[in-house]
Amino acid sequence: MxxxxxxxxxxxxxxxxxxxxxxxxxxxxxxxxxxxxxxxxxxxxxxxxxxxxxxxxxxxxxxxxxxxxxxxxxxxxxxxxxxxxxxxxxxxxxxxxxxxxxxxxxxxxxxxxxxxxxxxxxxxxxxxxxxxxxxxxxxxxxxWHPWAPPERCPVPEYVPDVQAGASAPVKLSEWKVKAIRLSVMLEERPVTRADFKALQLSPTNWLCPHGWLARGEGGGWVRCDRTPDFERQHPTNYAQIRADRARWMPAASAPRQVQVAML
Known part of the structure; x- marks a missing residue:
């Protein structure tokens, strides 16, 4: 054959x-x-x-x-x-x-x-x-035939570690890069709403009831059994983003403590 x-x-x-x-x-x-x-x-x-x-x-x-x-x-x-x-x-x-x-x-x-x-x-x-x-x-x-586009296609920061031409491929979108950055932060500490704002990442899916993260004991949010495994989806890109964390990681902010009113 x-x-x-x-x-x-x-x-x-x-x-x-x-x-x-x-x-x-x-x-x-x-x-x-x-x-x-x-x-x-x-x-x-x-x-x-x-x-x-x-x-x-x-x-x-x-x-x-x-x-x-x-x-x-x-x-x-x-x-x-x-x-x-x-x-x-x-x-x-x-x-x-x-x-x-x-x-x-x-x-x-x-x-x-x-x-x-x-x-x-x-x-x-x-x-x-x-x-x-x-x-x-x-x-x-x-x-070759020039198309003269008004602007060129946005190019990702990292070359996607995905298979070109595969059916229903997993893609490394701009959102996915931000999500991986948040996942790397979770390896080191709980995250806060300030971290989502710094990454320009919507917290909705992460922090909603039964979302992708759970409340930490000392405040902030931490991983749980619902947290997506982005490292398994993009092992090469995950390692690159982790190695590059000094460039993009925001400074840690103190988690806001929940105040309980005394009756």
């Missing part, structure tokens, strides 16, 4: 990210691949901030083209953030030439990735084409 026969979209994304970020394969500018970011399977970000939004499919079809395009209101109004270029990623040989031409007319690049070794053995000189655009040499400029 060939490699293509057992390939999944997650496998396709993994192979592409490896090809894009592997030092010996990189041509020109350096890229960072953010899995499951800004609504794309992969958001590629060049050293100068240039972005490519990528959607992956095992065959080039209308569905993946629709996925990579913005909704009509975003397309016409120009009010939404987006990448500089949009692309679909498919295995080499899984393209319909007519649909490739339609993609070019829509401003979408079709990236073809070799998923099988050459018949004569060895490896491909470059595992995918076209090459990614380079800010200095304008490499493969004819293959």
């Amino acid at each position: 060939s490699a293509a026969a057992t390939l999944s979209e997650a496998d396709l994304c993994s192979a592409f990210i490896k090809a894009v970020t592997e030092p010996r394969r990189v041509i020109g500018a350096k890229w960072v691949a953010y899995p499951e970011t800004a609504g794309f399977d992969i958001l590629l970000v060049r050293a100068d901030g240039f972005q490519i939004g990528v959607e992956a499919k095992l065959v080039l079809n209308a569905r993946v083209v629709a996925q990579v395009l913005p909704y009509r209101e975003g397309w016409c109004s120009g009010s939404k953030a987006g990448p500089d270029c949009r692309a679909v990623l498919v295995p080499f040989g899984k393209c319909n030439d007519d649909l490739v031409r339609i993609c070019a007319a829509l401003g979408v690049t079709v990236i073809r990735l070799h998923v099988e070794a050459p018949k004569g053995g060895g490896t491909w000189g470059h595992p995918f084409n076209p090459y990614l655009p380079d800010e200095q040499t304008k490499l493969a400029a004819d293959d």
